[in-house]
Amino acid sequence: MHALATGASYFIGLFQEGGKVFMSLSKGILPTVIVLMTAVYATIDLIGEEKVEIWAKKASRNIITRYTIMPILAMFFLTNPMAYTFGKFLPERYKPAFYDSAVSFCHPITGLFPHANPGELFVYLGIANGVQQLGLPIGGLALRYLLVGIVVIFIRGLVTEKITAFLTPRVLGEGYTLEALDAQGGE
Amino acid sequence: MTNKDPNEKTKFAKFSNGIATFGRGIGAVVNALYDGGRKTIDMMIKNVIPFIAFIALIIGFILKTGVGHAIATGLAPLASNFGGLIILGLIVGIPVLSPVLGPGAVIAQVIGTIVGALIVAGKVPPQMALPAFFAIDVQVGCDFIPVGLALGEAQPKTVEVGVPAVLFSREITGVIAITIAYFASFGMFPGH
Numbered sequence: 001m002h003a004l005a006t007g008a009s010y011f012i013g014l015f016q017e018g019g020k021v022f023m024s025l026s027k028g029i030l031p032t033v034i035v036l037m038t039a040v041y042a043t044i045d046l047i048g049e050e051k052v053e054i055w056a057k058k059a060s061r062n063i064i065t066r067y068t069i070m071p072i073l074a075m076f077f078l079t080n081p082m083a084y085t086f087g088k089f090l091p092e093r094y095k096p097a098f099y100d101s102a103v104s105f106c107h108p109i110t111g112l113f114p115h116a117n118p119g120e121l122f123v124y125l126g127i128a129n130g131v132q133q134l135g136l137p138i139g140g141l142a143l144r145y146l147l148v149g150i151v152v153i154f155i156r157g158l159v160t161e162k163i164t165a166f167l168t169p170r171v172l173g174e175g176y177t178l179e180a181l182d183a184q185g186g187e
Numbered sequence: 188m189t190n191k192d193p194n195e196k197t198k199f200a201k202f203s204n205g206i207a208t209f210g211r212g213i214g215a216v217v218n219a220l221y222d223g224g225r226k227t228i229d230m231m232i233k234n235v236i237p238f239i240a241f242i243a244l245i246i247g248f249i250l251k252t253g254v255g256h257a258i259a260t261g262l263a264p265l266a267s268n269f270g271g272l273i274i275l276g277l278i279v280g281i282p283v284l285s286p287v288l289g290p291g292a293v294i295a296q297v298i299g300t301i302v303g304a305l306i307v308a309g310k311v312p313p314q315m316a317l318p319a320f321f322a323i324d325v326q327v328g329c330d331f332i333p334v335g336l337a338l339g340e341a342q343p344k345t346v347e348v349g350v351p352a353v354l355f356s357r358e359i360t361g362v363i364a365i366t367i368a369y370f371a372s373f374g375m376f377p378g379h
Contacts, residue, residue, distance in 0.1 A: 018247025025239045033235075034227050041223030046216065081331070087339015096349030099335045100356060103328030107292070107320070115227070119234040122242055122296035123324055127316045130303025136313055136376050144317055148371045152321065152364040160356040164348060167355075171348045184342035 029125055037115040044077055052077045053089075060089045067157025068150055071102035072109075080106045080117040093178045096164045101157035108149025111142030242300055249301065258301055263310040266302050269369050272315070272322040273362055280325035280361040282354040289330030298323045317372035318365050325361035329354060 056073050059065040074083035083102050087095045107123040109116045124145065128138045169176050249258060265271035279288055279295075288294045302319050305311040311319075328335060332350045341349065 014248055014251050015244075016247075017251040018243045021246045021250070022239060022243035025243060026236070030231070030235070030239075034231060037227040037230070038220065038223040041226050042216075042219040045219040045222060081335065081338065084335040084338040085340075087336065087341060090339070092342055092345045095336055095339050095341045095345050096332075096352045099328070099332065099339060099349070100353045103331065103335060107295075107324055107327060115230075118230045119238065120292040120296060121235060122238065123292055123299050124320065126242075126296055126299030126301075126303045127306065127319055128303070129300075130306035131313050131316050131376075133303075133307045134313055140375055141316055144368075144371055144375065145320055148317065148321070148364075148368045151367055152360070155363055156356065156360045159360050160352055163356045164352040167348050167352050171351060172344055176344075181342075181344055181348070184344055 025125075025129065029129065033114045033118075033121070036113075037118070040113060040115045047077070049077070056086050057089050060086075063158075064154070066090070066094065067097065067101040067154045067161075071098065071105050071153055071157075072150065074102050075105045075109050075116050076113060079115060080120070083116075091182045092184060093164060093168075093181050094161060097157045097161035100160040101153040104156050105149055105153045108145050108152070111138075111145045238296075242296065245297060246300055246304070250304070259305055259308070259310060262298070262301060263305055266305060266319055266322075267311045267315060269318065269365075272318050272365050272369070276322040276325045276361040276365045277358065279323065280357045282351070282358070285326035285329035285354060285357060286332075287330070288326045289328060292324075292327065295323045295327065314372045314375050317375065318368040321361070321364040321368045325357055325364070329357065 052073055056070055059069040059073065070086060070089075071083070074086040078085065080103075083106070084099055086102070087098050090098055106117045107120065110121055110124045111128065114121055124142070128141060131141060132138050165178060168178055168181055172181075248254065265275045279285060299319075302311060302316075302323065306313050306316065332353050333346050336346050336349050
């Protein structure tokens with residue numbers, strides 16, 4: 001009987017520990033995230049998607065803004081996963097690079113703007129929560145995550161664009177050009 | 188009197204139009220805020236709180252049983268220094284592994300939460316948090332490349348070449364990302 005009771009309290013203990021984790025995660029971060037997300041959703045609503053599309057089209061023309069401004073706009077205003085629809089403003093040869101760039105921003109943005117990817121907050125929060133429990137400020141961490149994220153998505157866009165160009169004749173057959181890639185489905 | 192009347196009417200019409208425009212503006216803002224609140228709470232209930240429940244269960248088990256100790260001894264040496272993070276990044280970025288590790292970013296979130304616990308336990312220095320974000324996330328979106336490209340209205344040949352292009356690119360850019368983040372973490376927590 002005693003062994004059973006010990007077993008039972010160990011069993012319950014497993015979930016009590018989980019309950020404590022649940023409370024610490026919900027109490028510490030959720031309230032701020034909820035209020036912040038409300039404000040951002042309202043702002044996006046007031047700005048409207050048409051304006052953002054015009055900005056994104058402008059950003060698509062230049063190699064630097066294509067892998068910085070464009071994915072940032074996409075992730076902030078359309079959020080994960082609709083952000084990738086902005087690929088439609090680009091020629092085929094840039095689409096893989098844009099996807100790589102945009103998807104790589106879906107976690108760095110969550111430190112300051114959790115609305116962009118609320119289903120995957122714990123890539124940031126899991127680690128940030130640990131830092132916070134040490135009594136350290138996490139504002140600097142969130143900001144640096146965002147800024148380094150922007151540098152990284154830019155590099156990722158450039159590298160993937162080059163690799164796409166390199167792989168096109170090798171994957172799709174000798175003589176298959178980037179122009180042929182762009183011309184698919186059109187005309 | 189007959190001269191003044193129409194003039195006053197237009198003034199009044201302008202004034203009342205102004206009031207109406209102002210009222211519509213206020214209404215739009217209040218509506219947007221209220222909609223934002225509703226959308227947020229929907230998102231919390233559908234996505235965020237279920238994930239917290241899932242992760243609390245996993246972490247609770249890990250903390251209470253011996254598993255935590257085993258994972259911590261395995262992960263701590265990787266997460267606590269630059270070389271270890273590069274190795275971790277190279278592993279999760281392996282082109283055949285990255286699409287498997289990607290879905291829902293579950294693996295990245297679980298590893299992230301464990302790294303957070305290791306930071307609290309003092310086994311990983313807090314400034315490693317920044318490079319760790321990029322090391323545990325080299326595989327981000329690798330499971331979703333065909334869908335992501337399709338959302339961007341990519342043609343079949345583009346998907347055919349785009350999938351390997353993104354997968355191979357990650358092994359290169361993953362290392363670059365961890366390196367940049369490592370140097371960017373200097374001076375983040377003075378005294379730690």
